[in-house]
Amino acid sequence: MALVQALGLRKTYRVGDVEVEAIRGIDFSIAPESFVSFVGPSGSGKSTLLNMIGCLDRPSGGTLRVMDRDVATMNRKESASFRGRNIGFIFQDFNLLPVLTVYENIEYPLLMVQDTPAAERKSRVMTLLAAVGMAEQRDKYPSQISGGQKQRVAVARALVTNPKLVLADEPTANLDHQTAYLVIDLMKKMRSEFATTFIFSTHDQKIVGEAEIIHTLEDGLLKSSANQGEASHA
Amino acid sequence: MHNLLKIALRNLLRYKRRTLLTTSLIVLGVVFVLVFVSVTGSFKSMMIAQNTDAMLGHFQVHRKGYVASIDNLPLNMNLKGGAIGRLEKILTGEKEIAAYSPRIKFGAMFSTYVETTNIRLNGIDPERELATAPLLATRVLDGKKILGRGELWIPELLAKGMKVKVGDTVVIVATNQDGSVNGKQLIVAGILESVTGPGGRDGYLHIDDAAEILRLEEKEISEFALRLKDFDQLAPVSERLAGLLAQELNQQDKPIFELHTWEKLSPFFNIARMIDVMTLFIKLMLIAIVLISIMNVMIMAVYERVREIGTMAAIGTLPGKILSLFMLEGFCLGVAGAAVGNLLGVAIIWILNLSHISYDFGRQEGLILQAGINWPELAVISVIVIVGSVLASLQPAFKASRLDPIKALRHV
Numbered sequence: 001m002a003l004v005q006a007l008g009l010r011k012t013y014r015v016g017d018v019e020v021e022a023i024r025g026i027d028f029s030i031a032p033e034s035f036v037s038f039v040g041p042s043g044s045g046k047s048t049l050l051n052m053i054g055c056l057d058r059p060s061g062g063t064l065r066v067m068d069r070d071v072a073t074m075n076r077k078e079s080a081s082f083r084g085r086n087i088g089f090i091f092q093d094f095n096l097l098p099v100l101t102v103y104e105n106i107e108y109p110l111l112m113v114q115d116t117p118a119a120e121r122k123s124r125v126m127t128l129l130a131a132v133g134m135a136e137q138r139d140k141y142p143s144q145i146s147g148g149q150k151q152r153v154a155v156a157r158a159l160v161t162n163p164k165l166v167l168a169d170e171p172t173a174n175l176d177h178q179t180a181y182l183v184i185d186l187m188k189k190m191r192s193e194f195a196t197t198f199i200f201s202t203h204d205q206k207i208v209g210e211a212e213i214i215h216t217l218e219d220g221l222l223k224s225s226a227n228q229g230e231a232s233h234a
Numbered sequence: 235m236h237n238l239l240k241i242a243l244r245n246l247l248r249y250k251r252r253t254l255l256t257t258s259l260i261v262l263g264v265v266f267v268l269v270f271v272s273v274t275g276s277f278k279s280m281m282i283a284q285n286t287d288a289m290l291g292h293f294q295v296h297r298k299g300y301v302a303s304i305d306n307l308p309l310n311m312n313l314k315g316g317a318i319g320r321l322e323k324i325l326t327g328e329k330e331i332a333a334y335s336p337r338i339k340f341g342a343m344f345s346t347y348v349e350t351t352n353i354r355l356n357g358i359d360p361e362r363e364l365a366t367a368p369l370l371a372t373r374v375l376d377g378k379k380i381l382g383r384g385e386l387w388i389p390e391l392l393a394k395g396m397k398v399k400v401g402d403t404v405v406i407v408a409t410n411q412d413g414s415v416n417g418k419q420l421i422v423a424g425i426l427e428s429v430t431g432p433g434g435r436d437g438y439l440h441i442d443d444a445a446e447i448l449r450l451e452e453k454e455i456s457e458f459a460l461r462l463k464d465f466d467q468l469a470p471v472s473e474r475l476a477g478l479l480a481q482e483l484n485q486q487d488k489p490i491f492e493l494h495t496w497e498k499l500s501p502f503f504n505i506a507r508m509i510d511v512m513t514l515f516i517k518l519m520l521i522a523i524v525l526i527s528i529m530n531v532m533i534m535a536v537y538e539r540v541r542e543i544g545t546m547a548a549i550g551t552l553p554g555k556i557l558s559l560f561m562l563e564g565f566c567l568g569v570a571g572a573a574v575g576n577l578l579g580v581a582i583i584w585i586l587n588l589s590h591i592s593y594d595f596g597r598q599e600g601l602i603l604q605a606g607i608n609w610p611e612l613a614v615i616s617v618i619v620i621v622g623s624v625l626a627s628l629q630p631a632f633k634a635s636r637l638d639p640i641k642a643l644r645h646v
Contacts, residue, residue: 084550095545099244
């Protein structure tokens with residue numbers, strides 16, 4: 001069964017008096033434990049699509065089911081709760097909480113979202129800290145570590161709740177190429193280690209190649225989908 | 235809650251200068267209110283105590299209509315034998331009354347054989363009077379602290395004006411109810427400090443001497459002054475007693491007695507009420523300071539942390555927790571302001587007391603300021619500040635909790 005399934009998915013925004021169609025009726029499905037990338041130029045609808053998959057936004061038309069839940073029917077509180085239990089987020093700007101240490105940032109979703117018992121919390125955070133190679137930096141604040149390290153912490157934070165799905169919107173946009181590859185490698189490694197589905201958006205062609213499945217978006221339409229380099233037109 | 239509190243405190247410490255400025259403003263407000271309440275409260279308590287414990291008693295009972303003509307000290311409005319007995323029966327049955335004292339009040343001529351002037355006099359039973367108005371003896375500036383038969387306490391101003399000293403013989407001349415004049419030689423046993431308030435410039439003599447001068451054939455009194463065991467019980471006891479007294483009727487089925495608390499008898503009560511109104515306004519100013527400063531700082535905090543709020547919301551933090559986080563920040567500011575303000579206020583009051591600041595009130599000079607710390611007021615001020623802080627945080631906190639994560643994450 002598909003982890004994410006979209007049928008005739010549409011998203012329309014109103015900017016003043018003008019209606020902007022960001023997603024114009026697309027179909028796709030994403031299988032569990034896959035490593036998927038949505039690519040396309042700026043304004044193609046990547047972020048809008050990821051926001052809807054992440055239950056941060058609702059579709060204007062069509063259906064979008066994530067883990068068999070219809071995204072359109074969830075209210076604000078239900079979607080927050082659903083995200084907290086099932087989805088991890090990695091942001092372009094890392095978005096670590098500046099008043100929390102590396103350890104506390106990773107611990108945050110367990111503490112504030114899931115109310116996980118202390119012993120289990122510690123065990124999971126320590127495992128993730130070791131997995132992303134940040135154990136020695138655990139007591140540092142975000143302002144005391146580099147961009148690449150911040151993104152590794154963000155990957156650990158996204159995975160700490162054992163989510164079925166991790167969404168990463170332009171996760172390498174603010175990193176140099178070498179660091180960007182390291183972060184993508186880390187995400188791949190984590191996918192295997194934690195049996196999680198990773199969906200990320202990017203417009204960096206070099207990074208795109210790292211994905212197993214590549215969906216190309218253009219003006220809100222799915223132009224092509226390629227599996228492990230074998231392109232097939234949608 | 236502990237983790238939210240930890241994050242709230244760290245966020246406050248993150249903007250140290252702003253937190254310090256806001257807290258300082260609240261501290262200043264708390265200190266100002268606390269010192270004001272303590273100084274005015276002590277002044278008020280001192281004046282109330284002086285009115286009640288040195289002159290009036292906590293309340294008084296007269297014959298119905300007496301107080302309306304009290305300026306004339308009408309002898310024909312005195313309570314007589316039967317009524318006195320009925321009244322004493324009621325008063326002795328009231329457990330909250332610590333003491334009561336009969337008084338005969340009358341106007342008289344005061345003569346030194348050289349000069350003559352008028353004087354208002356109170357005929358008292360010295361022991362019962364001191365049990366009812368214990369501070370009366372402290373007003374004796376010179377002479378005996380207890381009054382005997384044939385002796386007189388006169389007010390300081392009269393003594394100065396008439397050049398009378400303790401031990402001098404004077405004559406008191408008064409007209410009785412029937413219009414006949416009688417006089418009696420008395421010895422000045424004490425000079426009384428003149429104080430502000432009703433009866434503050436009256437003289438005192440023994441009740442038996444007063445009865446003799448007025449040629450009273452049976453027992454008569456102008457008023458009973460009463461003292462309660464607990465001053466805070468004034469309202470319920472006076473209400474209960476007024477109810478009992480209202481049942482005592484004369485032959486025309488009209489009430490015999492009337493009861494007045496000190497508040498009705500002393501014009502100082504209006505000053506006390508004015509002090510209370512001023513205190514209320516000062517507290518309202520404190521509320522305004524707290525609301526404006528906390529709301530301002532919390533609105534800034536939300537505005538500056540929109541992306542953080544978006545991140546927290548995106549990763550699944552429920553709106554209620556985001557609301558709680560910002561309200562906790564306001565709560566912490568309020569608690570810090572109240573705690574430091576209270577400590578500083580108490581220290582300033584302590585220093586004020588050590589400084590022995592003196593002030594004048596009416597004819598009284600050199601009164602020493604003894605500002606007491608009003609603990610219930612301190613608690614009220616703390617509650618005002620903390621509740622005000624939480625309320626002021628409510629709107630910014632609600633706004634933070636309702637932020638759309640997508641818009642918040644895009645915020646620059």
